[in-house]
Amino acid sequence: MERELISKKDLLELMGISYGQLYRWKRKQLIPEEWFIRKSTFTGQETFFPKDMILARIDRIMNMKEDLSLDELAGKLSPFHEDLRLNKRELMERNIVSEISINRHSTPAQLNGQEAYSFAQLLYLYATDQLLSAGEISLDESGLLMETLRDHFPRYEGKPCELLFMRKMGVSMFALAAVPSALYFDAGVKTVARLQLSEIAEQLRSKLN
Structure with missing residues (x-):
């Protein structure tokens, strides 16, 4: 099943964040590089994101950024570092x-x-x-x-x-x-x-x- 994408323009408008915030979070590895998907459109090259994951990630960042530094957030959000265990x-x-x-x-x-x-x-x-x-x-x-x-x-x-x-x-x-x-x-x-x-x-x- 093809995943649903959201354009960078629509993402910024929907979440109320700036271009600078988005790319600062990218540099700090809060948003994975591979989520920035370049695609050709009738207006040229545009950036898209996997919609469900980027919305959930930005929501988490917004909720946690007041209590943690960006470096601390990066550790919390890394998908491969998780101490949770289930039986x-x-x-x-x-x-x-x-x-x-x-x-x-x-x-x-x-x-x-x-x-x-x-x-x-x-x-x-x-x-x-x-x-x-x-x-x-x-x-x-x-x-x-x-x-x-x-x-x-x-x-x-x-x-x-x-x-x-x-x-x-x-x-x-x-x-x-x-x-x-x-x-x-x-x-x-x-x-x-x-x-x-x-x-x-x-x-x-x-x-x-």
Whole structure:
């Protein structure tokens, strides 16, 4: 499903903020670089944003900026630094991830409620469940995806990256790439899904709050 976008002009008017505020927040990393989407329009190049996420982010900034410095806010808003932990019962009650994904990709201790899920583990589960629920990957492929995220996502140390799911001649492949990056494949590779993990983390945080 194509995400809804909002133009920079409409965003500034709707939220009552200035151009200077918006780009100061960008420089301070309160708003991720990858949310600034350049698109061609009949008037030339314009900047757009993922509407639901940018509105929620600016609302949080406006509510918190009186009590925290911009540097403190950046730490609070970073999507990959989160100390919240949930057990299986809480995860099920909030309906964040399907039971199929939980049962297939959790440790015995997590399934028994003896061990909580870290935010990173929840992120892996949530991203995997999104593709599984959309019918874009199989259960077997979901295992390969979880393995890819566990093995390689920590290397990015909170920096923006994207997940790519590709197939070639029936063979499934997953990859993580830094953002922004330009990737090129031979004609036989089909890109089935491409997810910005910072956006997935932001969606997850909104469900956890």
